[in-house]
Amino acid sequence: MEIDSIFHWGSSCSSYGAFGIRSSYALQSEARYGLISPVQFRRMQQWSVEFVRRLGLFWELKGHEGCVNCIEWNHDGTLLASGSDDYRVRIWDIPHRKEKHVIATGHTGNIFGVKFLPGSADNIVISAAADGTVRVFDVNYQEMLYCFSCHVNRVKRVAVSPDSPSVFWSAGEDGLVIQYDLREPKRCDANTCRQVLINLNPYMTNPECKSIACNPVQMHYMAVGATDCFTRMYDRRKLKLSSITYPNHMFDDSRGLVRRYSWLSSHNTEVEPLEPGCVKYFAPGHLPQKEQESRNQWRNFSITDVRFSADGTSILSNIGGEQIYLFSVSESSNKVAKTFSIGEQSPLRSKNIEEISEYAQKNKDLGNEYYHRGDHNSAIAYYNRALLMSPRSSVLYSNRAVALIKRKWDGDSYQALLDAYMAYVLDPANEKAHFRLIKGLALVKRWKEAKEWCEDFHRQYDNRRQLVTSPSFLELEQQITDALKANRNGKRSRQQTKELSAMETQEIKWREAASDYRNKFVGHCNTTTDIKEAGFLGQNGEFIMAGSDDGSFFIWDRKSTNLVKVIRGDSNIVNCLQPHPTSCVIATSGIDNEVRLWAPRAVEEKDETEEPARRSPAGAEPASGPIGTEVEDVTRATDANQRRMNADPWTMILGDWIQNQANAAGAGVVINGPPNCAQQ
Template sequence: MKKRSSADIDQAVVNVWKRELGQLSTRNFAHRFAASEDLVSRLEIHKKLEKHDGCVNTLSFNAGGDILVSGSDDLRVILWDWETGRVKLSFNSGHPNNVFQANFMPFSDDRTIITYLAHLTFPGVPNSGVTYVAKRFGKLKFWKGGEVKTILLGKHEESQVHKLAIEPGSAHIFYSCGEDGVVQHFDLRTRSATELFTCLCVDDLKGYRSYVPLNAIAIDPRNPNLFAVGGMDKFAQLYDIRKYKWDGSSDFGQPACYFCPQHLIGNEDTGITGLSFSDQSELLVSYGDEFIYLFTQSMGLRNPPFPSSSFMVSMGSDTSKVEPGSIASSSSMDLDGKNAPRVYMGHRNCETVKGVSFFGPRCEYVTSGSDCGRIFIWKKRGGELIRVMEADKDVVNCTEPHPHTMALASSGIEYDIKIWTPKAIERATLPTNIGQVCLFHSVCIEIHILKNLLVAFDLMAWLDPVIYEIR
């Protein structure tokens, strides 16, 4: 375990002294303390929330931070008092398939929750791929004896929906995106959905499709008119809702700008799994089979950036040799020029659709799950990996930061939810071989999946010698 350095102690004393002299406001003092790297190094499991009977696909805190809502493959939505681990309310979502999203609507007294499910095609199963709003009536204080009513709002036809985006400061507006490439706008006052556009590919070199199957959508908290979408394409596309004509008289399919690391332009083998905006309007983009990048608004490309030799920028090192799951300095990925996005490496994002989040009172850190069953936390500035935590036997998909404190909720393939708080007595150290561990874990998962498939097709006699050799 790493002891607290004398420099950290000296800085803490200086901050207290500045606060007492009025040179540092109480608010800034609290933020500096809450964002301390020392707290990140002391995160450990506070509670395991165990009531779901399936993988937990979505986590979200309410605005007050005292309630956590979760959705699962078991079709249930559960509201938790996460500090004590008690269930405040558990109800059937009304969905016929896995619940992929469950979010509190702002300014609803925590009585309105939006849920979305994954679409699975089954003959005779109605309402696949639909959005529900669940409203709870009764005494909120006790969460007992109330009625849960679900209302159908809309659907994405034959399409999985991985993400919703709620307009900051609005009790009525949210957006959805699906693997059908469609982005929809919802208003709870009208209980109707407006199809805004179908996200089109910028440069589909292989000619597979004209639209982008979407995995993620995020709204800029500083300017809620702007939202970004990303999916099975290397470009994150930013749109301005003010350009939409509600009478349908204009074509709203043209993005305001595009975001993509220049070395990925022309790459058809990667796509976006997660997006997140910081409170400074920075855009965080997580790529499958690649890394996480941080863009400022100035890095946006205004015109469709088709691949050409001008985009094949000379790199400081050969990035084709840097594999996901390896640890490298962020400087090795810098492009020639000042507009290179910050890069965060070390995790693996190949098996599932993973989100990505900012962490800390002023978005001082970046956090993501990994195929190796761990949570990764980086410094936003500099991209340094500072913490790796074992959180799942298989894969971590969700990392949800608390809105006010240095607490974190996580979930993955296991059926529980883990709550992390900075209560450890000793500071954790960073593993030195995390890259090799992540790679080996992912290979084991792929072998396990292959073995199950061969069992299903009665071909295990062929695989047994191979598995034996690997073991």
Template sequence: QEASRFNETFARKLSVENVLQGHEGCVNRLAWNEEGTLLASGSDDRRVLLWHYPDSNLAPVVLKTPHLANIFGVRILPCSGNRRIVTGAMDCSVQLHVLDASPSTYARAKREQRTVRWVPDEGNEPVPLHTTKYLCHSKRVKGVEVAPRDPHVFWSVSEDGDVRQFDTRSSTQDEEESPNVLLSLKRSSAADDVELKCMAINKVRPNEMAVGAHDQYIRIFDRRMLCTGMLMVAQLSKKAEGCKSAGNHAYFEKDFAKAVRLYSDAIHYAPGSALLYSNRSAALLGRGWQGDAWFALQDSEQALRINASSSKAVYRRIQALRALGLLEEAAASMEQFEGEFPDMQKDAKRLRETIEEDLAEVRKKAELRRTHVPEGRRLLQRYMGHCNIQTDIKEVTFLGDNDELVAAGSDDGRIFIYAAKSGLPIVALEADEDVANCVAPHPSLPVLATSGIESAVRLWSPKGPAVNPDLSQEVAANQDRMRAGPSFGARLNPRLLAAITQNPELLQVIMSRTRVAGLSSEQELAGAEQDQDGPGACSIS
């Protein structure tokens, strides 16, 4: 075990062990199985290839999925004999593929060691699949995830703002109205929805789940505090309704301790009701015991996970923030609340005035003390070197048993590896001719799998000489890229840009043709604009 640790010494020796050719489009996601004997790759060609390891020269097992667009997520369900593969794609669907037999039974054909490309022959046609389609998302699915040693449960994350939970033993999860929403960041206005881009399950504590979005936040949840359900408020059972009514009576009588107890009983009978969590939050704030404000904040946020458009839950959350003394956060939430729920201006005005008075008092005292207390979580380290402005599927991951290293993809086609403690880049692997998106460490060996815009997957192992490169120029160049912002499309005709945005397949065709011509995509597309009136004019109507 000590010899298999992925440390800085191994990182400096990484070199290409093998180049896996077989896809016909960008490779957007890589995933090892728990044992490290299979590597799954999902691509724009709508196929999943299962590569064998350590004998990566065996022909891959080909899964031809029914997806209609690019695959953005792939995982192998643990403890399933490697027969259950989950995928998510641009076509808004999640799919579960079940093989008739273990992938090892199909490992017969050998690839030639030095072939430029592996080409399927008659003996390596796509294997038979039994696919279940889940059409519950309304926008692109950007990732799927599994938990250790669980062969049945998996999750999907989508740009529609939802994280959905699936169970292979359940049959009520294939429509948008299905009650399998684990959490939702949808807002009352679709324009304010938070687009979710990725998620991860903590392998040591699988109850912890992190979700990344198009904003600057990483949201961490404890799955034990979440429950699946529909976003619409369901009718309460008789027992839950009875407890709620009694709780309301106790609340109006200002017997807040009794109200908390009754609302808790109601939640026991109806754990998916946002209304009950909002009511208990109000009762906790009224009771005011030590720690009640924190639990009131938790209840309001749980209500918002169930129903993100609940005005009552948002209002209770602001009250809880004020009670905790988090006045800046309360004021910011108040401003958002007034914009989203204009019909509650009367209640909002009173609460806003109270928060403003509290803020003025706090600022006055702070000025007298001349002290400053920093807010938010403490920044432990930052890793500067890579560039991420061209794609939204780049990966970053820890390496090694003790998380000694951090690896990240980059727009310049490199995988940057950093020392976790110092934040300094120690090596940059040339992983793709265009953009390097994916980096997947082997579960037990010092081996990396990488991919990007190219159709190839590269395997890296510490078999080369140790290097100590000076990466200052690469880091500086990427910082310039970050400051300049995305360059693709900056000079495009708006009609052409709109057509590409609405038709991703068109972009693939343009990119493939420009690579053949030896031009950058910007040169080709800019040329198309400049020559619109000439004999080679390119027009889109």
């Protein structure tokens, strides 16, 4: 496919936009008669389910000599910047399909962050790397303008904000967020950094900042992801810059960076308590309790990517070792620490149970059919569709709850609890919802509440002996009783072994006030690398996309949370995904040296002779096949990813290398060793 047919550079209809393929005659008519503007039409038509399903590989950008760890479009989508393990930043001229600039950055570590500085006419580029430095370059003159050495560990990401064209921020694995203002003279010296905006060290043990993003609408809000399950959103208006001064002897040899990081991690630097309301926490409700248990199993959580939606109302968090979660920025009532109270009144409760629409009933029936076949993943997808049409149906929530309990993926037990509680609130006479609510509470180990609901179950159904004496209920009740007894016997003293600092007390309060998620997106795997991105697709964020350890990238429908497309995007791992600002194009990168561009294929390209070559062959590995292959057996691929999520990551890396070696040997290719950049 020609690139001009996708971008339509210089089109009389508009400067940008995929206008060669229209999926809605009605929208065309409205645009033709002036009922909607060309900009509105372009935004409404940028991405649709049809376009996503026709998505395919149309171009590869070759030139890097290492893993490509970061990619970034400029404001209008004419240029794409990429940073790599080869220590170079490359600027790609997309309309002309060629490399425009190659910047020898001088970094001595892998490049993990790259951004165009707003308001610079795309002439200024920022890079951040594993050598702990952040560098600013004039692209046209191939000149380094600044080199900042404030971080004392790897710098993972850079953030910019359109309202502050001379200011940008970096997030590093030293637990610091540093602010840079190019209008001011350099404020730091060899011993002291005076530009610390956020310091997580007083609040966490060995924190590492992995991701950072600025709200595109309320630009004073900044989201930060670190090495736990909490996404933090700060109000920059209420933050003050602070300083960190390191001892002199930590600069006398080549190990100075390591020495400074070790000192920073072990010393609680003096930091003023933050103002009330300066930060808000978000977390999936089941993870704070699960976090310590997971660490004991050498499975740590980290927020590998945070993104704000285009309207600034939502935050998307890709949690390493878990799933992808969508939060509401303005959420005030849906707290992580909420209780599931008996008899709690809710505005959702209604005496008139909602009738399921015809469309919803068809999807419910299909969901029931797949559930009885044992295909719980497909059953959940059909229940998701049905709930879009009948969102107040107690039966649908109850059915999805039991399917989630049976599927047993990460986060399913907690989502089942939420669904069962919603089903009960909508219809308190739904005994199945009542039982599944008790089951959900037991699965997330909220034993006290489970016991209370068991007692309520007895009160309501004592006159129906077949319910309270059923083997399943009796077994569940005994499990709860045993767990409560074990907890009482093994209960430790609540007395503090040491007095908590003001910072630690503040952190506890923030975590207790954290807001719970609205939606979750499952199927991918995020365990091997800590730069794996997830993002919104479409001007209104109609879709969610993310990379995966299986070499594929996934696209979900945002409303239903169902998978729409899974494509093989890298020979090892897809880490980065960036949607084009205005056109139907996605840029991806990963362990391979290439940056790949994806766009909807023309209708005429989908013929019977070509289509089978683009799909995984029968009997193949779940996500096998050449780059660009559509993963057809999605259920098998997602099941395999969930197994990967709970397996030892180093075992999986070795297994993948052995599999790749076997595949290459069959094709006559010799592999000398395992991939050298699989762990980041």
